[in-house]
Amino acid sequence: MNWQVVICCFLLGVTPVLCTLDFNYHNNKAVENYLKDINNNYSSITYLHSIGSSVAGNQLWVLVIGLYPSQHMIGIPEMKYVANMHGNEVVGRELMLHLIEYLVTSYKTDVVISQLINNTRIHIMPSMNPDGFEASAVDCYGIVGRLNKNGYDLNRNFPDAFNLNPDPIQPETKAVMDWIKSETFVLSANFHGGAVVASYPYDNGNAENNGITPDEDVFKYLATLYATKHANMYQGIQCPGMNSFPAGITNGYQWYPVRGGMQDYNYVYGQCYEITIELSCCKYPDESTLSQFWSDNKVSLIEYIKQIHMGIKGRVFDLEGNPIPNAIVEVKDRKHIQPYTTNSIGEYYHLLTPGSYTFNISAAGVSLLQTVDITNNKNLYATKYDFSINVSASSANSLLQVYTLLSILSTILVLLCT
Known part of the structure; x- marks a missing residue:
C-alpha cells in the first residue's frame, strides 16, 4: 500500500485496509x-x-x-x-x-x-x-x-x-x-x-x-x-x-x-x-x-x-391477536416435502412471482383457506399479509410449548449424534 493511500485513510479516520481492497x-x-x-x-x-x-x-x-x-x-x-x-x-x-x-x-x-x-x-x-x-x-x-x-x-x-x-x-x-x-x-x-x-x-x-x-x-x-x-x-x-x-x-x-x-x-x-x-x-x-x-x-x-x-410475508395470529409459532403456511398446490411453518414469533415468508395464490393455513387442528394477490416488489417491499385463524389463546400457548419442547429435543438429538 502506497503512502498516498495511508495518508488518505488517516484523514478519513479509517483503518488503511478499508481504503482499498486489493484484487x-x-x-x-x-x-x-x-x-x-x-x-x-x-x-x-x-x-x-x-x-x-x-x-x-x-x-x-x-x-x-x-x-x-x-x-x-x-x-x-x-x-x-x-x-x-x-x-x-x-x-x-x-x-x-x-x-x-x-x-x-x-x-x-x-x-x-x-x-x-x-x-x-x-x-x-x-x-x-x-x-x-x-x-x-x-x-x-x-x-x-x-x-x-x-x-x-x-x-x-x-x-x-x-x-x-x-x-x-x-x-x-x-x-x-x-x-x-x-x-x-x-x-x-x-x-x-x-x-x-x-x-x-x-x-x-x-x-x-x-x-x-x-x-x-x-x-x-x-x-x-x-x-x-x-x-x-x-x-x-x-x-x-x-x-x-x-x-x-x-x-x-x-x-x-x-x-x-x-x-x-x-x-x-x-x-x-x-x-x-x-x-x-x-x-x-x-x-x-x-x-x-x-x-x-x-x-x-x-x-x-x-x-x-419478492412474494409475501406476514404473521399468523390467534383470535386474541397472539402470534402462533409453527403454524403451517403453504400455498395450495405447492406442497413442500417439509411443510413451511411460522417461526417462533409467528412470522412466515414465501418467495413468489406476481399472481393470485390460495394459502392453506393450519394450526391446532384448525385450517383456513385464503386467497391473496401478490404484486411486484417495488421499492423493496414484499406484499404484507397477516392471517388470523380461529384458534384460542390457550391452544396457541400449547402450540408454543410444543414448539419449544421440539426445539429442545432436536438440540439434544443433535448433541447425542455428534
Missing part, C-alpha cells in the same frame, strides 16, 4: 483481519461472528450487514451468501470481500444500497472451507483442496431428502446446519467454480419429480435474474469438457444428481430458497483476473439480494 487472494488470517476491520469501522451496520470452526480449528466467519445487524427484527427478511465451500474454488471467496466493501462504503451515499441495508439482514460467509483453501493453489481443473481436512466433500455432506447420506456430518456442515436453524433465512446463494451457470434445486430427486420442485417458477426466475444481470453468463458459456447451458441456467438434478447438497438442504429443511452460482471455468484462476470477475458479477450480486423482497 488478490487473501489467506485465512487476512480475511479474518479484514472482516474485523470492517466490523470495527462500520459497527452501526455490521455484526461479525463465527458460526463454528473447521476441522483444523479455523473460524467460520460470517459478517452480517443491516440496520439491526445483531438480531432478527420482525418483518426484516434474512438472506445469506456462502462461498468457498470447495476449498479450491476461490473466486467467490474474493467476491464476497469486495461485496462487503461495496455495501458498507455505499451506505448513506447510495440510495438503493442504503434502502437495501435498512430493509434486509444480509449474512456473508466468505469461506465455508478455510482448511481446503489453505491446501489449494492456483490450478484450473485439479481437486487438491476441494475437500475438508477430513477428506469429505461438504457439498455431499448434508442430510438428503431422497437418499440416505451415510457419511458422518462434518464440523463445517454441522455449523451451517445449526446456523440455518438459528435464523429465519428466506433467500440464499452459494458460490462454486468449474462452470459458468446458475443452478437451481433440486440437486437430487427421483423418477417422480425428475428434480423439479414445487417452486420451479421461482427458482427459474432467480437463476435467470442472476445470469441475465451477469456480464456474460446468460450467453451460455461453454467450459472445456462440458456442454453449454442455454440462457446460463440449469436444473441441478438434470445437470447431474448430487446427494447431500447444501442448496436442497436449505430448501427442504430450512425453508430457504437457495441456488448455486458457478462463477468460472477455472476453479483457481490467476489473481490478475479477479478484477474482471468482480466487474462481471457486481450487478448480479446486488440484484439477487433485492429478490428477497
